[in-house]
Amino acid sequence: xxxxxxxxxxxxIVVFAxxxxxxxxxxxxxxxxxxxDFVQVNNSKENDKESCCVIELKTSDHSENSIYNLESIWKDxxxxxxxxxxxxxxxxxxxxxYASCPTVCPVIVSNMKNLELAIPHNELNNYHFVLVSIDPxxxxxxxxxxxxxxxxxxxxxxxxxxxxxxxxxxxxEMIGFNYKKNANGTFTHSNxxxxxxxxxxxxxxxxxxxxxxxxxxxxxxx
Amino acid sequence: MNFRILNIxxxxxxITAGSxxxxxxxxxxxxxxxxxxxxxYVPLFKDDGESSKFFVKSFYLDSKPVSNGxxxxxxxAKPQWRKSKVKRIFADANYLRKWKGDxxxxxxxxxxxxxxxxxxxxxxxxxxxxxxxxxxxNEWEYAYSKxxxxxxxxxxxxxxxxxWTFDFNRINFQASSVCGGAGASANDPKNYSAFLRxxxxxSLKANYCLNDLGFSCVADSNxxxxxxxxxxxx
Numbered sequence: 070x071x072x073x074x075x076x077x078x079x080x081x082i083v084v085f086a087x088x089x090x091x092x093x094x095x096x097x098x099x100x101x102x103x104x105x106d107f108v109q110v111n112n113s114k115e116n117d118k119e120s121c122c123v124i125e126l127k128t129s130d131h132s133e134n135s136i137y138n139l140e141s142i143w144k145d146x147x148x149x150x151x152x153x154x155x156x157x158x159x160x161x162x163x164x165x166x167y168a169s170c171p172t173v174c175p176v177i178v179s180n181m182k183n184l185e186l187a188i189p190h191n192e193l194n195n196y197h198f199v200l201v202s203i204d205p206x207x208x209x210x211x212x213x214x215x216x217x218x219x220x221x222x223x224x225x226x227x228x229x230x231x232x233x234x235x236x237x238x239x240x241x242e243m244i245g246f247n248y249k250k251n252a253n254g255t256f257t258h259s260n261x262x263x264x265x266x267x268x269x270x271x272x273x274x275x276x277x278x279x280x281x282x283x284x285x286x287x288x289x290x291x
Numbered sequence: 292m293n294f295r296i297l298n299i300x301x302x303x304x305x306i307t308a309g310s311x312x313x314x315x316x317x318x319x320x321x322x323x324x325x326x327x328x329x330x331x332y333v334p335l336f337k338d339d340g341e342s343s344k345f346f347v348k349s350f351y352l353d354s355k356p357v358s359n360g361x362x363x364x365x366x367x368a369k370p371q372w373r374k375s376k377v378k379r380i381f382a383d384a385n386y387l388r389k390w391k392g393d394x395x396x397x398x399x400x401x402x403x404x405x406x407x408x409x410x411x412x413x414x415x416x417x418x419x420x421x422x423x424x425x426x427x428x429n430e431w432e433y434a435y436s437k438x439x440x441x442x443x444x445x446x447x448x449x450x451x452x453x454x455w456t457f458d459f460n461r462i463n464f465q466a467s468s469v470c471g472g473a474g475a476s477a478n479d480p481k482n483y484s485a486f487l488r489x490x491x492x493x494s495l496k497a498n499y500c501l502n503d504l505g506f507s508c509v510a511d512s513n514x515x516x517x518x519x520x521x522x523x524x525x
Contacts, residue, residue, distance in 0.1 A: 077298055133379040235419070238457065242411060242497035243380060249461040 136243045137269035141236035143201075146214040146229040153240075153269065159197045160272075160289060161265035165237075165246050165258070167204035168216045173260055176278050178220060181262065183282035184289070185226060196289075198227045201240060203248050203256060205231050244271065264289045320360035320402050324351040325439060326512060332433035335485045347433045349512040352426070356454060356505045357417060359390075360402030362409070365417045367394060372413055382410035385500040405452070405505040411497035414455040414506040423508035425457040428492070430509060432485070455506040459492040 137154040145151045162181055166174035181198055188196055200222075202208035208216075213229035216222075222229070232240075241248060248258035262285070264272040273288040329349040366373045373393040377386055388408045391397030409417075411425075418424050426434070431454065495504075 073295060073298075076295055135380065138378045138380055235415070235424075239412065239415070245496075247460060249458070 132268055132270060134271075135269035136240070136265065136271070139236075139239060139243065141232055141239065143230040143232040143236065144210050146210050146217050146224070148210040151228065151230060156197055156199065156265075157269065158267050159195055160267060161197055161199055161263075161269075162289065163199040163201065163244070163263045163265060164261065165201045165203050165241060165244075165248070167202055167256055168208045168212050169204070169254070171255070173258070173278070177260060177262060178222075180275075180278070180280060180282070180285065182220070182222075184285045187282040187286045193226060196226065198222070200227070200229045201237065202229070202231045203237055203241070203258065204250075205234055205237060244274070264291075320358050322353040322355045322358070322361075322507075324510065325354050326350075327352050327430075327434050327437065327439060330433065330437075332429055332436065334429060334432065335489055345429050345433075347430055350426070350430060351423075351510040351512055352430075352434050352439060353423075353507040353509070356405035356452075356507045357414075358403050359396050359400050359406045361421075362387075362406040362417060363394065363396065363402070365420055369416070369420060372416060377413070379498070381412040381498055383498050383500050385502075386410060386413070388500065388502075407502055407505045408500040409455075409505065410500050411455050411459065411495070413500075415457070418506070418508035421508055423510040425455055425506060426509040427458050428456045428461070431456045432488075453488065453491055453501075453504045455504065456492065459495055 137157060139153050141153070143151045143153070162184060164174075164177050164181060166177060178200065181200075185193070185196075185198060200213075202213060208231050210229075210231060213231060217224065217227060217229055240246075244261065244263045246259050246261050246263075248256050250256055260276055260278050262275040262280075264274070266272050273291050275285060275288055327347075327350055329347060331344045332347050333344055370376055371378075374387045374390055375393050385408050387406075389397065389400050391400070396402060415425050
């Protein structure tokens, strides 16, 4: 009887080993299938894994509702990598625009420039102006740099960002900015200037194109 | 001796049953992908100055909405998307409301059922993690018009079930702000269920987590790379 018991136990062990093997081989099969289907993305998965922990440490200080919780990496007008959380510590005046925008965006940018002029010069260091392109296909850092030069936007106080379509969509969702590309290459979009506090929380938003710089300054310093 | 042989027979049976069950549950939890071949789609809403037909490029669609089991694998790999860790700006307080814990589904939540109470941010992050992306409204509606979404009726026994799309609030956001204005510009005013879907999408915010709102992922078809959708003048 004891002999049978030992036999039984050993068979059970073997069975467990076999089941575990089947389990794991099943999973590898599925992973392999994914790799075949989406070769490119597997690379980004690995990158994500590497970067996730670092980003988590950095964002843990931010508030639940800060837009700096976004982990996206952008490029400024000089081609340098920028994360939104790099703006921590300054009040941000942010607008989403595109360089070839014929009518509305120039008005938004000019309103922002007037606001810049309304801020006392010695306090300007506490503020930063950010333009985010919604047209990543055409608005390369070079194009945005040219845009900044044409409009005399000082790189010390102005950053023009371009990013992936996905990152643009995520930021737009966060600040409630709607946009849609039309067949002729223009965009239909919200007219929105967003003011962020030093921690990336939305202080105020202006949807009015005819806003005076005095009003904008009041909204910014709410 | 006979007793031993019987033991072995029973155990072989157990192995087979075990591995079959494992295989079956993999099939139930994980979706396959369906190739949706390219074609024309007539959107519900007309846009001034635009053609009323869109050409939708071929893409792969999940055979069913992302399941609780699949989403569990995602939150295991990405701790920032666990129920207790997610930031409110990415998902409201109803995020994964029916789940028992960060990594536990609980008794009433089946692994093979579609995951719901997930925000747009979470759905988008899942698809990207899985090497896919959320479908555009045009892709979703095109696939729906081709009857590729039949499975949803079985899963939800008559309840309406909606899905996130990448550009859920971008279509017709101007017309929707005018009461009744949307109906006037619709290509097919009789398409009541489409109206419901479009108005529902317009009412959403990206961090909302609702009971009947889940998602499927899509992937670009390698057969035709580059941009997925472009409008076609004809």
